[in-house]
Amino acid sequence: MTPGIRPLIAGNWKMNGTSDSLGELQAIAAGFADASGNEADGLICVPATLLDRAAKAMAGSPVASGGQDCHAKESGAHTGDISAAMLKDCGASHVIVGHSERRADHGESDAVVAAKAKAAWQAGLVAVICIGETREERVSGKTLSVLSTQIAGSVPAEATAANTVVAYEPVWAIGTGLIPTLPDVEEAHAHIRAELKRLIGAEADGVRILYGGSMKPDNAGELLSINNVDGGLIGGASLKAKDFLAIANAVKGK
Numbered sequence: 525m526t527p528g529i530r531p532l533i534a535g536n537w538k539m540n541g542t543s544d545s546l547g548e549l550q551a552i553a554a555g556f557a558d559a560s561g562n563e564a565d566g567l568i569c570v571p572a573t574l575l576d577r578a579a580k581a582m583a584g585s586p587v588a589s590g591g592q593d594c595h596a597k598e599s600g601a602h603t604g605d606i607s608a609a610m611l612k613d614c615g616a617s618h619v620i621v622g623h624s625e626r627r628a629d630h631g632e633s634d635a636v637v638a639a640k641a642k643a644a645w646q647a648g649l650v651a652v653i654c655i656g657e658t659r660e661e662r663v664s665g666k667t668l669s670v671l672s673t674q675i676a677g678s679v680p681a682e683a684t685a686a687n688t689v690v691a692y693e694p695v696w697a698i699g700t701g702l703i704p705t706l707p708d709v710e711e712a713h714a715h716i717r718a719e720l721k722r723l724i725g726a727e728a729d730g731v732r733i734l735y736g737g738s739m740k741p742d743n744a745g746e747l748l749s750i751n752n753v754d755g756g757l758i759g760g761a762s763l764k765a766k767d768f769l770a771i772a773n774a775v776k777g778k
């Protein structure tokens with residue numbers, strides 16, 4: 525973690541969840557303050573179809589609701605797409621942009637991700653901008669240069685500590701049960717902080733940098749102890765309140 529930065533424990537439900545899942549959200553909302561000892565903020569990014577109900581289910585709790593993607597435009601002829609203002613209208617405070625699954629499945633470039641981040645800000649949402657290297661990039665020693673390129677391309681220069689969260693998600697660690705070594709996580713997060721400083725100056729000192737990729741109750745404690753790891757972006761282990769709250773519990777006393 526980083527002294528002076530309040531951690532964010534965020535869930536990404538991806539394409540999971542129907543009305544049957546609202547009970548898990550209620551349990552997350554009800555248990556979060558106790559689990560985290562009031563030492564962290566919470567966020568669950570649900571499918572757009574659940575957003576309105578999720579926001580209502582978690583209203584008044586320390587757990588905010590977010591979307592998982594938004595269109596770069598405010599409105600118009602974009603069948604099936606959802607604007608940042610629509611997410612905001614359903615109760616979102618955050619939106620994930622540039623998740624590796626969207627970069628891969630929908631061919632989103634850094635420029636598209638940057639445009640989406642700006643659209644999020646325009647609507648009054650915090651942009652959770654995701655970056656991370658593939659396995660091939662990791663093994664060929666390109667991780668840091670890939671992160672530099674992604675930051676330069678996906679994080680607009682108007683980013684602030686208030687409007688932006690950066691999530692480092694090594695693509696090869698997502699959903700695989702694998703995580704980088706702790707020194708590798710530390711190196712990546714320090715590099716991200718340094719690159720953000722080059723881009724936005726002292727404002728970078730307050731930006732939350734989350735780790736994502738197979739974060740689970742049994743590894744959250746060690747990951748969250750690392751310098752510049754200011755929380756997590758959790759996929760599979762955010763679907764059950766028990767697991768998500770166990771991860772929130774790991775911020776205590778860090």
Ligand SMILES: O=C(CO)COP(=O)(O)O
Pocket residue numbers: 536623693697698699700701736737738739757758759760761
């Ligand atoms: O992609 C992720 C969060 O955005 C991480 O997913 P897992 O926690 O399931 O590996």
